[in-house]
Amino acid sequence: ISKYTPSMTSAEVDKAVEMALQAWSSAVPLSFVRINSGEADIMISFETG
Numbered sequence: 001i002s003k004y005t006p007s008m009t010s011a012e013v014d015k016a017v018e019m020a021l022q023a024w025s026s027a028v029p030l031s032f033v034r035i036n037s038g039e040a041d042i043m044i045s046f047e048t049g
Contacts, residue, residue, distance in 0.1 A: 005046035017044060
């Protein structure tokens with residue numbers, strides 16, 4: 001997650017995204033691995049405007 005929403009703590013966002021990706025991967029043959037540096041295939045960022 002490259003940018004968090006100010007309306008939730010980063011821990012809350014991390015947990016919600018983790019739960020969503022677990023649900024997704026249980027329904028389809030995909031696996032998700034979090035990386036802490038570099039550019040991932042899926043970049044998550046909360047933006048406005």
